[in-house]
Amino acid sequence: MTGNGGGYWRRLVRRLTSDVTELDADDLSRRVEAVGACRAVDCRSGEEATVLGRLRSVEHCPRDAVATLEAELYDGTEGVTLVWLGRRRIPGIEPGRTIKARGRIAVRDGRKVLYNPYYELQTTNS
Template identity: 45%
Template sequence: MSLRDAWDRFTASQAELEADDEQLEARRRGTQPVGRCHARSRATVSGVIRAVTFAPAAAGPALVAELYDGSGSLDLVWLGRLEIPGIEPGRRLVAEGMITSADFGRTHATMFNPEYRLLAPDSAEATP
């Protein structure tokens, strides 16, 4: 680490440090940065769930998890679900699916009914 890198890390906010750590983990796993995903493209992303909400809709319930990877965030939406074991704030996962644009009343990128793999709490290994 150079002196400049050390200084930048020393003067960075906690949020900046956490964002850097999340981006490093995503690169290590070989997943795409959320901030570089494009609508109408398939993506494999990883990160930490920051929030989980239940969004009742006219067509049925939906479980929404905000996934953050340091470069940005996107909503993972499971239609027709009230809960999914393991999908909770603070949990890390890898998700794969089609990125949609900000539509259906969503404010940012969304992945509907993604395939996902929960990661063990203190490692990058998948849970059984």
Template identity: 55%
Template structure:
């Protein structure tokens, strides 16, 4: 079988919330790009993940420069931390990107420090 019928897909879209539709779209995009779903990433694993930035935290001038952003791929969230940076052009909420790096765990949250990243074209 090739999947659900067009009518069933339409009914599912009509019955879904906007958050569910976004999560589904992000999961499909991540799978199409060949990236690992964040929900399957484990500590110490070298991964490539793709998703959309939900939040970006710009540090105040009085603290150490560490730019943090939460990347959501429809399955889970990973926090991206760029050490020694206060801002990066293109790293902004709502931006889609693909990142690569080693997964760490900090305060029971998945984190990738100083990830290699590729910005996706804006929609």
């Protein structure tokens, strides 16, 4: 088969032979591009960035005198830790939710971090 037919069969075989995690990562990566966000793997320390991904974990972390709420956002390429200082809970920030977050990328303990990011909760269709 020539033209688009070959691409269709290639995608179909990939979907049938790939695991769910890999397919989910591909879906997240496509959504990142569709909304004009940066892929986490391309974000650099000190740069302003908008990222979109699914929250893998959310936890309250009491550190010294300041409580923090930390969430791991995964966009299909890499994770970014979102940190809200002085917060114990934020309605809607829960594992499994897809959000778009914006802020300046920092690096803490070798991991990319956004401190007190602006964020938008995404609907399942967006």
